[in-house]
Amino acid sequence: MERRPVDKDAPTEGWYRILHKQPRQVIKGLGFEIQSDAIGSGNNGLPEKQTSVPHDLVKTERERLFKDMLKNFRYLRLAGGLYWRGLTNGDKNIVERWSTQDDELVELVKATGVEGLSFEYWSPAPYWKANGKYTGADNSENKLKCFGKDFSDDPDYKGDTTRFLKDFAQAMVKDIAYLNKKGLPVKVFGVQNEPFANTPYSSCVYNDDEYYTMFKVVAPIIKKNFPGIELIADTHHGPHSYGKKIIADPKLEKYVDAWVHHEIGTDADAILTRRDYFLENTSGKPVYQNEYEYLNHPTSAARCVNTVQNIMNWFSAVNSPTWYWIHALKPTYNTEASGYALGFWCPADDEKTISVEKGHWYYNNYNWFALAGFLKYMPWNSRRIEVEEKDVRLENRILSFKRPDGKLVFVVSNRCGKPYTFHIDAGVSATFTGYRYTPEAAGEKSEGVKQASIIGRNLNVTVPDMTWEFWVQN
Numbered sequence: 001m002e003r004r005p006v007d008k009d010a011p012t013e014g015w016y017r018i019l020h021k022q023p024r025q026v027i028k029g030l031g032f033e034i035q036s037d038a039i040g041s042g043n044n045g046l047p048e049k050q051t052s053v054p055h056d057l058v059k060t061e062r063e064r065l066f067k068d069m070l071k072n073f074r075y076l077r078l079a080g081g082l083y084w085r086g087l088t089n090g091d092k093n094i095v096e097r098w099s100t101q102d103d104e105l106v107e108l109v110k111a112t113g114v115e116g117l118s119f120e121y122w123s124p125a126p127y128w129k130a131n132g133k134y135t136g137a138d139n140s141e142n143k144l145k146c147f148g149k150d151f152s153d154d155p156d157y158k159g160d161t162t163r164f165l166k167d168f169a170q171a172m173v174k175d176i177a178y179l180n181k182k183g184l185p186v187k188v189f190g191v192q193n194e195p196f197a198n199t200p201y202s203s204c205v206y207n208d209d210e211y212y213t214m215f216k217v218v219a220p221i222i223k224k225n226f227p228g229i230e231l232i233a234d235t236h237h238g239p240h241s242y243g244k245k246i247i248a249d250p251k252l253e254k255y256v257d258a259w260v261h262h263e264i265g266t267d268a269d270a271i272l273t274r275r276d277y278f279l280e281n282t283s284g285k286p287v288y289q290n291e292y293e294y295l296n297h298p299t300s301a302a303r304c305v306n307t308v309q310n311i312m313n314w315f316s317a318v319n320s321p322t323w324y325w326i327h328a329l330k331p332t333y334n335t336e337a338s339g340y341a342l343g344f345w346c347p348a349d350d351e352k353t354i355s356v357e358k359g360h361w362y363y364n365n366y367n368w369f370a371l372a373g374f375l376k377y378m379p380w381n382s383r384r385i386e387v388e389e390k391d392v393r394l395e396n397r398i399l400s401f402k403r404p405d406g407k408l409v410f411v412v413s414n415r416c417g418k419p420y421t422f423h424i425d426a427g428v429s430a431t432f433t434g435y436r437y438t439p440e441a442a443g444e445k446s447e448g449v450k451q452a453s454i455i456g457r458n459l460n461v462t463v464p465d466m467t468w469e470f471w472v473q474n
Contacts, residue, residue: 271313
């Protein structure tokens with residue numbers, strides 16, 4: 001996504017009213033993923049080396065990562081079978097791959113204060129696969145064993161799909177219990193990341209019928225053992241793809257707690273213009289995005305502002321309770337890192353990078369600045385407040401919420417090509433202090449560049465192009 005042509009006739013002002021009597025969803029907080037094991041550059045394969053974070057970072061850099069970048073996130077997304085892929089019990093269960101891996105993740109959870117894991121299988125353990133492997137890189141049968149062509153000849157199950165899936169579910173229960181016992185509490189669980197994707201890294205492919213058949217057996221067992229867990233489906237297009245058959249089965253649909261999409265790199269406009277699509281056929285369940293990044297090309301200023309508006313639109317248009325970026329840090333030498341990472345770290349085997357020491361990390365500003373203000377000024381469990389927009393403009397967005405302490409915050413963003421004035425009826429007469437962000441600047445420790453305070457109920461906020469601001473009630 002690059003900067004779109006400027007519309008010379010675009011309006012330069014608009015009128016907005018914050019509707020305090022129309023509170024909306026609780027915004028629980030943001031999520032991130034961690035590369036806690038190695039992956040090949042360009043997402044190509046699973047190296048044996050242990051290139052990962054926090055593992056590779058020196059002590060002071062771990063502490064800086066935990067305190068400066070990850071402190072206010074709520075969820076840590078852990079990729080089962082990919083970035084956590086050690087094996088035990090005849091390859092039936094997943095555990096740490098080296099003796100300190102779990103302890104490193106526990107240290108991260110404790111030091112950052114994240115509530116817990118969003119744990120999702122990229123691939124089940126190899127025993128449960130038709131090809132006996134994490135990946136389908138060699139074009140082997142990259143699916144559950146019970147859906148493979150030779151399952152009727154399986155010496156253990158002899159074609160008994162139901163018995164197989166019950167045992168598979170119990171293996172999932174064991175994996176979740178293992179993480180909980182280790183001090184890595186699983187708050188969210190997904191049975192399969194992107195079930196359509198056959199990839200060179202860990203994956204498992206389903207068709208609609210297979211996913212439904214699996215979920216029908218697995219979901220009740222997961223919920224029986226972990227009634228408080230948030231069970232998500234299907235990290236593709238929510239109820240519009242693999243979820244269709246689940247929605248049609250009321251006895252099964254009740255086990256889904258949230259519908260999750262992957263609209264990776266999507267223009268923020270699409271979340272607004274396709275709002276009805278995201279909200280239909282959900283049975284009233286929450287809808288959100290749990291992975292966002294940019295594929296194929298480096299990050300950019302245009303993508304930075306797009307990420308800001310993507311977050312705003314998921315919250316304001318789709319009533320999402322959370323939103324996830326993909327990776328905290330990626331290795332300096334991985335080709336996908338620029339579009340994926342909030343920052344880069346230098347592994348011990350990087351022989352080319354000289355701008356940063358081995359075991360140290362630095363910010364990827366175009367991605368990091370887009371999230372920094374939300375982490376700083378939108379505490380967990382803030383309550384969104386509806387905003388009446390006289391004219392809904394794709395390039396000029398507004399989001400309003402009350403923090404748990406009752407203070408009002410509104411966020412305004414502009415990418416229309418020229419300065420834009422938001423005329424805002426705040427619904428309360430108060431003093432607000434503004435913090436300005438651009439793709440190039442975010443102030444000390446990403447707190448925003450402080451603007452002059454404004455007082456009153458009817459506020460006029462002029463925002464330069466390619467800029468977003470957080471206005472916080474004092």
